[in-house]
Amino acid sequence: MMPFGVQAIEIDRSDAEEDAPGPEPADKLMGDFVRWLLAPLVVVALILLTTGSMVVDRRALAEGGRDLPWWQGALLEITAPVEGIVSAPVGGVQWFYANYVDLIGVRTENRRLTSRIAEIEAENLQFREALVASGHLGRVASMRDEVEIPMLPAEVVGLDVAPWFRSVLVDRGSVHGVEPGHPVITHEGVVGVVTATSGHAAKTMLLLDRQSAVDALVQRSRARGVIRGIGRDRLEFEFVVRGADVVAGDEVVTSGLGGVYPKGLRLGRVSELREAGGRLTRIAVIEPAVDLGQIEQVFVMLRRGPQMDLLYRPNRPEEDLDGPVSVSSQPPLDVGEAAESDATEKPQ
């Protein structure tokens, strides 16, 4: 048994040894260094990863879009149906509004449309007469039978969640035959183009998106130009001034030269003309043919333009260029002019 004083001194010494900053083991120092370095390393790695993804995605988009990898596809597969269910009440309210509240004034609208139909029927009759007289009608009909474009009805289940982009999610994907680059339309006109697909969903870039550009022509004067999205509910048609005849009210349709859309699909109507800032070009503001903020049902044109196939699949056997086998298909709308164009673009 030690005297009390000695014991106290020994305790004090051991405390002093614990508190003294002695040399730390190399392992501990290395561990601290790695821990200190880990957070910045992870941040840099994640920034590189995301930037790399953007570059890869940009390249894929330039080549007409991409099928999503399994993990991205899985997330889309889960969210697309759920989004459809969540949107249902909103859709119900819109349906009620459209079918009951909006009926005010429908009688006047009905009278106006009835007289317009009569005018169009008379006009149509004249055109048919002219076609029969020139012997073109039979050839047009046979061409349409040969190259009818299969179309797949799809439901819009979600709109873009960011204010800087304009895209929609539709409930048909690669298992239904939808591929990136397929045009999406309604009975009124062009909606956009499929940019990415999973098994049961597809992301469609709308015409309104700033990344969208479509080769177009004025139906009346055949003036050519490019239609671009400006992010809002209007489009811009940029055309070369020289020799171009564009006036307010003109219908603008796809030219078929971009390789994505067949010729003759309605894009919109010229609402005003503006100077483009340069002397060679002018800009026409276009009201889209389709109300792109309210779309619910669309049709995916299951055949991509043959020019697109020629551009991006140079080694494909020639017989495959006719496009995929019809997946669905009664075409729900008259695609006469589109079919005609597809026939003309087809390699002989």
Added chain:
Amino acid sequence: MKSSLAVFALGIAALIVQGALARTLSPPWCPDFAWLIVVGVGLRWPTFLSGIFLAVGLGYAMDLLSGSLMGQHALLRILTFLAAALAARQLDLSGGLPVGIFVFAMTILNGVLTVMMLSFFVGVNWPGMEVAGVALAHGFVNVLAAGPMIRLVERVLGRFSDEEVGRRAPLSLGFDRTGLV
């Protein structure tokens, strides 16, 4: 882990609600709930690494449901998370007004960066006034939605996390290592 999964699920739910709301509201006037969750994670999350992975995950999910390039929102979410985490350490963001100002400023910055990235990667040009208009409107609605969304993150953390919830400020809270005041 549970809290990370719960907040990720919350972020996906927020994206779905956003997608449904976008049917009725004009795009700039639709609050970015999923982005606000990332802000909430940046301000309140107790561990840095799980927080940043959560932010990237939610960013990629947003990229899937949006017309952006894959990785664009993920990159922006990293920056948002870092800015929020830094602000939580350096500033007193405990009140509603400071958080509102921070969210508004970050929304504007987020919009400007989005447009700059689009210009760089895609070559798309935006008129400055239009960017300002969209960003201001979006900032306004985000400020309105910020309080509830950040509180939601706090509640999920409180429900699932064993760790301390609250500001991660390295200020003394009145305790030392021995537990004495």
